[in-house]
Structure formats: structure tokens, C-alpha cells
Amino acid sequence: xxxxxxPNPEFLRRxxxxxxxxVANNIGGPFGAVIVLDGRIVGEGANAVTxxxxxxxxxxxxxxxxxxxxxGTFKLAGCQLYTSCEPCPMCLSAACWARLDAxxxxxxxxxxxxxxxxxxxxxxxxRKNPAERKIPAVRLLSDEAWAxxxxxxxxxxxxxx
Numbered sequence: 001x002x003x004x005x006x007p008n009p010e011f012l013r014r015x016x017x018x019x020x021x022x023v024a025n026n027i028g029g030p031f032g033a034v035i036v037l038d039g040r041i042v043g044e045g046a047n048a049v050t051x052x053x054x055x056x057x058x059x060x061x062x063x064x065x066x067x068x069x070x071x072g073t074f075k076l077a078g079c080q081l082y083t084s085c086e087p088c089p090m091c092l093s094a095a096c097w098a099r100l101d102a103x104x105x106x107x108x109x110x111x112x113x114x115x116x117x118x119x120x121x122x123x124x125x126x127r128k129n130p131a132e133r134k135i136p137a138v139r140l141l142s143d144e145a146w147a148x149x150x151x152x153x154x155x156x157x158x159x160x161x
Contacts, residue, residue, distance in 0.1 A: 019084035022046040031059035035067035043067025060091035
């Protein structure tokens with residue numbers, strides 16, 4: 001773990017409260033998350049998938065977006081994620097891309113599966129060859145597509161992430 005920050009149960013309690021409130025208020029799924037920097041919440045979110053018709057609007061993604069906006073950056077190094085449930089593969093990837101230092105969670109993936117939120121199939125899909133996945137991924141125009149990377153490599157104005 002990249003952070004020396006000690007877990008603070010109060011931040012996880014806030015994430016759990018967001019998750020429970022989301023259900024109680026009939027807004028969305030039972031997931032809540034907060035992003036913490038230097039002992040204070042800088043972003044929070046609850047699952048908004050059904051409320052926004054956005055399959056990427058998981059609590060962790062909403063919280064990451066809020067923290068990035070509040071801090072004016074796309075890198076959340078030094079921050080920790082507190083989430084009511086172990087992140088799914090998408091949210092785990094987002095946490096990695098955001099460069100979060102630590103993730104603290106309440107329920108695990110097996111708990112989520114018991115409640116009807118089973119992401120085990122996603123892990124299985126990721127292990128497959130792209131052409132063998134449920135949604136096949138077929139490579140096309142690789143030479144033409146490389147032009148985008150060539151432009152990136154040559155650009156003096158790129159912001160690396």
C-alpha cells in the first residue's frame with residue numbers, strides 16, 4: 001500500500017451512510033464512496049447508475065470525479081478511497097488510474113453477489129483472449145490507429161498520466 005495513512009472508520013461510516021441513504025431515498029444501488037486527502041473528505045458519491053442512465057456511475061467513479069473536480073487534478077496521489085463495498089473491476093481500474101494511495105472497503109465481492117451484484121463474470125472475461133469474450137473485440141486498422149500514438153509521442157504539449 002502506497003499510503004502511510006491509517007484507516008479511519010468514520011470515513012467508511014460516511015460511505016456506508018451514502019449507500020444506505022441512496023437505497024432509502026430510492027435513488028440507486030446500495031453503494032457509497034468518499035475520497036479523503038489529509039484527513040478530510042474531498043469528494044463523495046453514491047451509485048447513480050439508474051438515476052442517470054449511466055452504467056459507469058458507480059459510487060467510486062462519482063466520488064473520484066468529484067474529488068478531481070474539487071482538487072483541480074486528475075491525479076489523486078495522497079488520497080484514499082473509502083467505499084461501502086469492494087470495488088468492481090471498473091472501479092478498481094479507475095482507482096489505479098487516479099493513483100489513489102489506498103482503498104478501504106466494507107463489504108466484499110461475495111457480499112455484493114449475495115445481494116445480486118455479482119461481478120465474477122467480469123473477472124472471468126478479463127482472463128479470456130479478446131476474441132473469445134462475450135462481447136468480441138476485433139482489432140482493425142492498427143497501422144492507421146498508430147497515428148494517434150505517433151502524434152502523442154511527437155507532441156511537445158502532452159500531459160503524461
